[in-house]
Amino acid sequence: MPFVVLLSCAVMLAAPAPSPAPAAGARVSTGPTLAVEDTLHTEVPEVLVRAPRVTLDEILDRVARGEARRDSALHDVAFTATLRVVTPATEKKPAELWEETVARVYKQKPDQVRSVTLRHWEKKPPKKQAKDGEQDDADMEFSPSTEERIVNFAFRPEARRDFRYRIVGREVLGDHLIYRIAFEPRSLVGDDPGGVVWVDTRDFVIVRQELDFSRSPVPLLLKGIDRVVIERQEVDGHWVLRRMLVRLSLTISIPKFGRGVDLAFAMNDYAINRGIDPAIFAPAAAPVGKR
Amino acid sequence: MSARLVVPTRLAVVIAAIVVAGGARADETPAPAPAPADTALHRYFGLTAQPADTAGLDSTLAARLERPWRSGRGPRRVGLAPSYTFDRANGSTVSGRAIVSDRDAHVMLTGDGAYATGPREWLGGGELSWWRRRSGTITRLELSGGWRTGTIDRDFPDPQLAMVRAFVNGSDRQHYLRREGFRVRASARRSDLFAAFAYEDWFESPLTVTSYWNLLKRPLVVPYNIPAASGRMRGFSTELGARLPRLPVRAGLDFDLASRPLGGDFDYGRLRLSLAGEFPILGFLSLLPQMRYGLLEGDAVPQAAFYLGGPRSLRSLYTNSRAGTGLAIARLDVVQGGDLLALLHLPHPAMLPLQAGAFVASGAVWGADPFHVHSTLRGEWPARDAWLSEAGVSLLYRPGIPDDDGYFRIDHAWRLGPGPPSIGWTVSYSRMFDLVPGF
Numbered sequence: 001m002p003f004v005v006l007l008s009c010a011v012m013l014a015a016p017a018p019s020p021a022p023a024a025g026a027r028v029s030t031g032p033t034l035a036v037e038d039t040l041h042t043e044v045p046e047v048l049v050r051a052p053r054v055t056l057d058e059i060l061d062r063v064a065r066g067e068a069r070r071d072s073a074l075h076d077v078a079f080t081a082t083l084r085v086v087t088p089a090t091e092k093k094p095a096e097l098w099e100e101t102v103a104r105v106y107k108q109k110p111d112q113v114r115s116v117t118l119r120h121w122e123k124k125p126p127k128k129q130a131k132d133g134e135q136d137d138a139d140m141e142f143s144p145s146t147e148e149r150i151v152n153f154a155f156r157p158e159a160r161r162d163f164r165y166r167i168v169g170r171e172v173l174g175d176h177l178i179y180r181i182a183f184e185p186r187s188l189v190g191d192d193p194g195g196v197v198w199v200d201t202r203d204f205v206i207v208r209q210e211l212d213f214s215r216s217p218v219p220l221l222l223k224g225i226d227r228v229v230i231e232r233q234e235v236d237g238h239w240v241l242r243r244m245l246v247r248l249s250l251t252i253s254i255p256k257f258g259r260g261v262d263l264a265f266a267m268n269d270y271a272i273n274r275g276i277d278p279a280i281f282a283p284a285a286a287p288v289g290k291r
Numbered sequence: 292m293s294a295r296l297v298v299p300t301r302l303a304v305v306i307a308a309i310v311v312a313g314g315a316r317a318d319e320t321p322a323p324a325p326a327p328a329d330t331a332l333h334r335y336f337g338l339t340a341q342p343a344d345t346a347g348l349d350s351t352l353a354a355r356l357e358r359p360w361r362s363g364r365g366p367r368r369v370g371l372a373p374s375y376t377f378d379r380a381n382g383s384t385v386s387g388r389a390i391v392s393d394r395d396a397h398v399m400l401t402g403d404g405a406y407a408t409g410p411r412e413w414l415g416g417g418e419l420s421w422w423r424r425r426s427g428t429i430t431r432l433e434l435s436g437g438w439r440t441g442t443i444d445r446d447f448p449d450p451q452l453a454m455v456r457a458f459v460n461g462s463d464r465q466h467y468l469r470r471e472g473f474r475v476r477a478s479a480r481r482s483d484l485f486a487a488f489a490y491e492d493w494f495e496s497p498l499t500v501t502s503y504w505n506l507l508k509r510p511l512v513v514p515y516n517i518p519a520a521s522g523r524m525r526g527f528s529t530e531l532g533a534r535l536p537r538l539p540v541r542a543g544l545d546f547d548l549a550s551r552p553l554g555g556d557f558d559y560g561r562l563r564l565s566l567a568g569e570f571p572i573l574g575f576l577s578l579l580p581q582m583r584y585g586l587l588e589g590d591a592v593p594q595a596a597f598y599l600g601g602p603r604s605l606r607s608l609y610t611n612s613r614a615g616t617g618l619a620i621a622r623l624d625v626v627q628g629g630d631l632l633a634l635l636h637l638p639h640p641a642m643l644p645l646q647a648g649a650f651v652a653s654g655a656v657w658g659a660d661p662f663h664v665h666s667t668l669r670g671e672w673p674a675r676d677a678w679l680s681e682a683g684v685s686l687l688y689r690p691g692i693p694d695d696d697g698y699f700r701i702d703h704a705w706r707l708g709p710g711p712p713s714i715g716w717t718v719s720y721s722r723m724f725d726l727v728p729g730f
Contacts, residue, residue, distance in 0.1 A: 082343040088336075095338040102343055104352050111425050118351045141394070143424070158483045161537050186539060187569055188577040188628030189646075189723050191695060215629075215644065218691030223641040229332060245336050251642035262339035269345075280356070 056165055059179060059199070060155065066204030067152045070239055074146040076108040076276045077240070080269040081115070083140055086262040088247060098123045098257070103140050105267075112281045113144035148241050151206050151230055154183045155197070162186055168196065177201045184212075191217040193228070205239045207232050223249040223259070235270040242267060366394040376450075377458045380467040380516050381440055382409025382502030397422050407440075409501030414438045429480045436473030440498070443468055443517055443661075444598040444611055446563070446585070452720055461505035462512045464601075464610040468519035468594055469496045478530075485532035485728075492555075495594055496521045517611075517661050520592035522556030524549045532728050540568035543728040549595070559589030565727040577626045581726040585618035586671060593661035599679075602719030603726070605654045607681035607704035609714055616658030619673055620726065624650045626687065648685035651707070653678050680707040696722050696729075 085099040102119040106112075117140070149156075154163045162185060169180035179201060184194035195211040211228035226247040233242035243266040253259045333340045370390040377383050386405030392398065399422075404415035416437015423430050442448040443466040457463035470493045478487035497518035503511055526549040534541045547561040567581040585597045597618035600608030604620060627634075630644040639645075655673035683704035690699065699720050706713045722729055 080345075080348065084339060084343070086337075086339040088339070097338060100343065102348060104348075111423065116352060116355050118348045118355070145424070145427070147427070156482075158534070158536070161534075161539055186571055188571050188575070189569065189579070189626055189689075189696075191689075191691065216641075216691065217695065219644050219688075220642050220690040220692060222691075227335070229336075243340075245332070245340055247336070247339075249641075251640065262336060264336070264339045266342065268342070 056167055056181075059167070059181070059204075060160065060165060062204040063152075063155045063181075063199055063206065064157050066199075067147075067155060067206065070203070070205050071147050073238060073273075074109070074240075075273050076106075077146055078104065078106045078271040078274075078276060079240070079267045080118075081105050081140060081142075082264070082266045082268075084262075084264040084266075086264070087258050088260045088262045090258065090260070095262075096123070101140055105140075105142050106276050106280050107142070107144055107146060108276050108281065109144070109146070111144045113142050114281050115140055115142055148232075150244065151197075151209055151232065151241065154192075154195070155206065162190075162192060163194075178207070191215055193217075193225075195228075200239075203239065205232070207239060219251070221251060223251045225249075236272050238272050240267070240270055240272070366396070368392045368394070376405075377454050377502075378440070378463060378465070378467060379457055379461070379500045379502050379511060379513075380409065380498040381407035381414075384408070384414070384440075386415070403437075410498070412438075414440065427481055431476075431478045431480070433476045433478075434473065435476075438469070438471045440467050441470045441495075441594075442466065443519060443594050443596075445594070446597065447601060447603045447725075449601070449603070449610070449719070449721075452718075458506060460507045460509045461503075462509075464513050464612070466513075466517040466593075466611060467498050469498055470494070471496075472523075483534040483536075485530065487528075487530040489528045490526075491528060492523070492525045494523050495519050517593050519594045520557070520590075522592075523554070524557050524594075525553045525555030526550045526557075530728060538568070539570065540566065541724065541727055542566050545728065547595070549590070557590045557592055557595070559587060559592070559595055561588075561595050562586050567724040567727040571628070575628050577628060579624040579626060579723060580621070581624075581724060582621040583618065583726040587616040587658070591616050591659035591661075596659075596661050597656055599654055599656045602700065602702065602717050603721050605652055605679060605681060605704075606650070606683060606702045606717055607706050607713035608679065608711070612711075613656050614661050615656030617670065617673060618654070618656050620652065620654030622650055622652035622654075622726065624648055624685070624723070626685075626723070631686075643688065646687040646689075648687055649683065650685060650702075650704075651680070651682045653680040655679065676709075678708075679710040681705060681713065682707055694722065696724075698723055 081103050083099075083101045084097065087093075087096045087098060089095040100119070100121045101117065103115045103117045105115045153159060163183045164186060165181055165183050167179060168182045171178045171180070177200075179199045180196055181199060182194070182196045185192035191213075193211040193213045195209055197206045198208040199205070200207045209228075209230040211225070211230070213225040213228070216222045216224050226249055227245070228247075229243075229245045231242045231244075232239045234240075243264065246263040246265075248261045248263070250259045250261065368391070372388045372390075374386050374388065375383065376386070384405050384407045386403055388401060388403040391400045399420050400417070402415070402417040404413065406413055414437070416435065416439055418433060418435035420431060420433040422432075442450075449465065453463045453465045472491070472493035474489055474491045474493075476487060476489035478485070497520075498516055499518075500511070500514060500516050503514070505511075526547065528547040529545065531544045532541065533543075543563070543565040545561075545563040547559075549555055549557040549559050549561075551558045563583065563585045565581070565583040567579070570578040570580075572578060587595055587597065593614070596614045596616060598611045598614045599605055599618065599620070600612035601610030604610075626648040627646050629646070631647045632639040632643070632645055655677040657670065657673040657677050681704045683702050685703075686701045688699045689697065697720060700718070702717050702719070703715060704713050704717070
């Protein structure tokens, strides 16, 4: 019985302190009071985890393999790309769109690419075009590659010697385990950025990246790159680039433009591995007299 | 701002899309679609992060796929560029360059013509290049030729700053030769590997000094030009460069072969080995060791010799002040990371992040000397007394353009041990790893 007595004492000592008196003005219930049980205590036996913890090196290897697998699963890709140049809002003036180009892009391995400009708009077009009332099409040039090096440049096998890596977090989102891995360049004389990537351990692909430019890559023109966010999206089971948002600061203030520049590069309306009509990649020869 | 923009311009775009199944016109302000859920990212980027308005895009795409010749600027580009150069052998050279490229065909054709006012000669040439990028490898095939001016030191040419020096105060110390002929070169480049193979056929001839003037009317510091051996160089060259796996080290191996059996006038083999790396320590200092070894076997013509001295070689010696058939040089640079002026709490413009550095170096040339001053016995390694050593300090500025790894440097070097007195301060522009081939 002494054990029971001790347990009772312990329970009493562990019981919560009496509730403070209700504050003035608080409504006091006049009906029955429902007690809140907060003295229950449960214990589960310790479970010794014998499985080896996945090392950072192993995670990096899996990310490299995951990225390679992601790319190898893509045969042809079509998407709508939007490039937008904006002066960000300041205390004196709101954000302002300066240029926007929208294009439909077709890529087919191994090396075919075609982009069709759908819209190009400039706030201040060149004088001749403004006079004619029509803006020139500005072609956006794309690489035929689907590797998306902008996302995985620091996680390619050959980049391992150029960066330091560390795990900064593990998060469970839904039924996905997400690793956050920070990377920073080893070199003190180069201009590689550091950053953080979010890796979905289901496919071991990078789903998001934030870059940190501790040094301006072009100090003569750019004071710094304040923020870069790169996001991917899953389309038909493939992780592909969704958008890249960049905020830059210029070293000199451009009249009527300012020092700040935002760039957005968004990709949507994906069609993946659905086949692309070979005519898309054929040279665009104009019939006689039709130009 | 966006609310004011959205309503009228969206309406305009929709109406325009209905009326004209074409692209947007100048008066159609693209209207952002309604803002998505308010997240921290969207609050930060605001208008930038909003999705584009898609009204009319489908019909525009259909129209442009049907009549592709009416959209875009097409894959072909044409460019023209005038230029002006100056050196003491050619004097003022006025030139023009034309470029025609076809993005889809991966072909570029360049042609240039120039008139050198010193020797009163027409120069020029052209280059046809074809390239292809596949699986991260860029393959390139180039055919180039013409009548051109080259530098005697084929390892460390410095055309831009040499021209400024020659033009401003006549302090250019490079030596020049005429090269007439052609070269076919195939190369492949990956992020960590570079390989090139070329066949060359050049008639090389000496040049003399024809222009003695400069802006400050100073006497030329080098009033002569080392005469190149006149004759045809016909042979092969190979370049290999690699970044070693798992190590921050890059290596280079170059070999030139000029051969009489191929119909040339010279017979030599010219080998260069180079190694460089970066090893950060303490989080704010980088050690950058570099070494280069070169050996010339066969005809010791001046245009195949190795030259010592200058910002990209031994900084305490004047450019090209010593030469030989063998070269060995090793240098250790220590460079501070980050912004020196910010570290010292000195106010400065953001465009001027300076870095401090220090260096020690040793180098030697040996064998037949085109200057006929320091000729020593040929061999594979220099004698002990051929070595010159130095130590110095540097102030570095990386502008980021035109080369992402190019630095403007102000160096001051002191002689260590016996040898000619140091030249003191030098101003130069070079890559940080300037003893290894860049790729």
